[in-house]
Amino acid sequence: MRLSQAHINTLREVPGEAEIPSHIWLLRSGMIRKTVSGIYGFMPFGWRTVRKIEAIIREEMDASGAQEILMSAMQPAELWRESGRWFAYGPELWRVEDRHGREFCLGPTAEEVFTDIVRNEIDSHRRLPLNLYQIQTKYRDEARPRYGLMRSREFIMKDAYSFDRDWEGLDRSYRAMYDAYEKIFSRCGLAFRPVDADSGAMGGRDTQEFIALCEYGENDVVYCEHCEMAATAERAAGADAAPSNEAVLPVAEAPTPGAKTIEAVADCLGLPKEKTVKALLFAVHDEQGLKEYVAAFIRGDRELNMTKLVNALGVAEHMIEFADERAMGAATGSVAGYTGPTGLHDCRIVVDSELPGLRNLCAGACKEGYHLLNVNYGRDYEGDIVTDLKLVGEGDPCPVCGEPLSVARGIEVGQIFKLGTKYSESMGARYRDENQEEQLIVMGCYGIGVTRTMAAVVEQNHDDKGIIWPMSVAPYHVIVTLVKPDDATQRAAAERVYADLIDEGVEALLDDRDERPGVKFNDADILGVPIRITVGKKAVEGIVEYKPRRATEAMELPAEEAIARAAATVRAEIRGKR
Ligand code: ATP
Numbered sequence: 042m043r044l045s046q047a048h049i050n051t052l053r054e055v056p057g058e059a060e061i062p063s064h065i066w067l068l069r070s071g072m073i074r075k076t077v078s079g080i081y082g083f084m085p086f087g088w089r090t091v092r093k094i095e096a097i098i099r100e101e102m103d104a105s106g107a108q109e110i111l112m113s114a115m116q117p118a119e120l121w122r123e124s125g126r127w128f129a130y131g132p133e134l135w136r137v138e139d140r141h142g143r144e145f146c147l148g149p150t151a152e153e154v155f156t157d158i159v160r161n162e163i164d165s166h167r168r169l170p171l172n173l174y175q176i177q178t179k180y181r182d183e184a185r186p187r188y189g190l191m192r193s194r195e196f197i198m199k200d201a202y203s204f205d206r207d208w209e210g211l212d213r214s215y216r217a218m219y220d221a222y223e224k225i226f227s228r229c230g231l232a233f234r235p236v237d238a239d240s241g242a243m244g245g246r247d248t249q250e251f252i253a254l255c256e257y258g259e260n261d262v263v264y265c266e267h268c269e270m271a272a273t274a275e276r277a278a279g280a281d282a283a284p285s286n287e288a289v290l291p292v293a294e295a296p297t298p299g300a301k302t303i304e305a306v307a308d309c310l311g312l313p314k315e316k317t318v319k320a321l322l323f324a325v326h327d328e329q330g331l332k333e334y335v336a337a338f339i340r341g342d343r344e345l346n347m348t349k350l351v352n353a354l355g356v357a358e359h360m361i362e363f364a365d366e367r368a369m370g371a372a373t374g375s376v377a378g379y380t381g382p383t384g385l386h387d388c389r390i391v392v393d394s395e396l397p398g399l400r401n402l403c404a405g406a407c408k409e410g411y412h413l414l415n416v417n418y419g420r421d422y423e424g425d426i427v428t429d430l431k432l433v434g435e436g437d438p439c440p441v442c443g444e445p446l447s448v449a450r451g452i453e454v455g456q457i458f459k460l461g462t463k464y465s466e467s468m469g470a471r472y473r474d475e476n477q478e479e480q481l482i483v484m485g486c487y488g489i490g491v492t493r494t495m496a497a498v499v500e501q502n503h504d505d506k507g508i509i510w511p512m513s514v515a516p517y518h519v520i521v522t523l524v525k526p527d528d529a530t531q532r533a534a535a536e537r538v539y540a541d542l543i544d545e546g547v548e549a550l551l552d553d554r555d556e557r558p559g560v561k562f563n564d565a566d567i568l569g570v571p572i573r574i575t576v577g578k579k580a581v582e583g584i585v586e587y588k589p590r591r592a593t594e595a596m597e598l599p600a601e602e603a604i605a606r607a608a609a610t611v612r613a614e615i616r617g618k619r
């Protein structure tokens with residue numbers, strides 16, 4: 042491609058809305074353009090990278106035995122009602138109506154649609170296992186679209202669904218996807234980590250997320266340097282403090298005027314925060330409206346893990362919100378800033394698993410200006426649910442080996458999930474086994490964010506001049522920079538290098554624009570082309586400059602040698618990832 046004819050448009054200024062490197066560089070390089078908040082289009086160079094990531098995904102998915110199909114992004118509401126997700130998916134589901142008032146959604150994922158295909162077309166065990174996938178545009182009306190392609194409202198996803206006769210079959214399908222994902226993300230040039238993830242309110246099913254490690258990631262990964270433990274922060278199990286063997290003391294009321302936070306209470310009474318109990322008050326809504334109030338209790342120095350709470354309650358995240366304290370107070374006896382587990386009524390009480398083992402804690406008295414001392418589980422209160430609610434952080438003990446945990450930031454680029462029979466049960470997807478008996482199909486689902494992967498690659502591969510594409514996903518491999526287009530010798534030499542590179546199978550660019558050399562070098566850096574060959578003054582001697590994007594210095598080489606080196610590097614770096 043000649044840059045004089047290419048549609049490129051690099052920006053000198055950082056666009057106002059861009060905060061993180063991938064967003065800044067994808068906009069500045071002109072690879073993506075915003076249509077409206079959370080919705081982006083891909084310009085020629087950006088689209089080439091998307092297609093390369095897709096090609097890697099296709100090759101590895103096909104090699105695993107999966108088959109590609111393409112379903113519509115438009116999905117009928119009836120299917121989502123069958124699975125129960127029309128309500129449960131919440132406001133992220135992008136609902137639309139046709140002119141007859143028939144409801145649809147723009148698919149955020151496609152379990153229902155794929156289950157529907159399979160229940161209609163598969164009846165015998167002989168047709169299983171099966172893994173179908175698509176690479177398709179997905180829609181999620183995210184509450185906070187941000188960071189460009191990282192969290193957008195429209196994005197490209199590879200979604201695959203496996204259908205097996207039994208759980209052993211699912212284990213094999215899941216393992217095959219795990220292996221394919223490792224290859225895909227390595228070939229894309231990502232540093233990533235597979236970690237155990239939260240499986241939602243259904244519980245008990247294996248799921249792992251592939252997290253690309255990066256500073257601005259939205260996910261915390263908790264891992265142990267001393268054992269294999271690695272999980273998302275939502276999923277990581279908290280270790281309970283050792284039970285106390287203190288003698289149980291009688292309850293006493295203590296005045297704590299104005300002390301409405303754990304810090305204030307601890308200060309006021311001269312107690313360490315570990316001797317206090319923190320209350321968090323919620324209202325749960327369902328389709329009919331307010332369903333119930335919930336009070337969660339956790340040791341005063343801990344943080345609540347919302348995912349663990351919604352899983353314990355068996356509700357979706359959008360169904361729960363902080364309670365209006367006045368309304369909740371009237372209904373349950375809670376008092377803003379002074380709520381404790383003793384004296385509450387008409388409210389579900391969820392207690393963190395370590396509280397029953399602790400003694401003589403200080404908790405709110407459910408009375409304005411007072412706390413209770415020496416509150417003990419069993420004698421003074423009980424929980425409707427007792428479960429781990431702790432958010433695990435840096436330095437907390439590893440739930441497996443007890444050593445201090447580490448935390449890293451990253452972004453989820455893929456997830457694999459053992460669904461089991463969740464959808465085949467609700468939607469009636471069955472097959473006949475060898476004895477002609479009907480059995481539920483056992484399913485898995487496997488997603489990769491294609492466009493998010495592109496952003497993650499930039500997040501990990503850039504400097505202060507622009508993107509540094511890994512060869513495998515670079516829009517082009519080599520850029521030939523012609524310093525003086527009006528110099529006939531230079532032009533002829535550059536044309537020859539360009540043509541020879543293409544003959545070698547290299548995807549080459551020729552910067553033949555009538556621009557200053559500084560502009561051309563800057564653009565080559567912003568665009569992140571992995572190798573630059575500069576044809577300038579020494580063209581008369583047959584000498585060019587060769588510079589890998591990461592190198593600080595260029596080296597002078599005879600033109601043929603530069604071509605051979607570039608071609609060998611391209612082949613090695615693409616093949617090396619396979
Ligand atoms: P997140 O927790 O980041 O919202 P998710 O767990 O809801 O993601 P999945 O349903 O597992 O996402 O979707 C599969 C993949 O699609 C994710 O691993 C991610 O790479 C990608 N993805 C999900 N939401 C978005 C989004 N809003 N923008 C870009 N990619 C996304």
Ligand code: MG
Nearest residue numbers: 250453455456
């Ligand atoms: Mg996910």
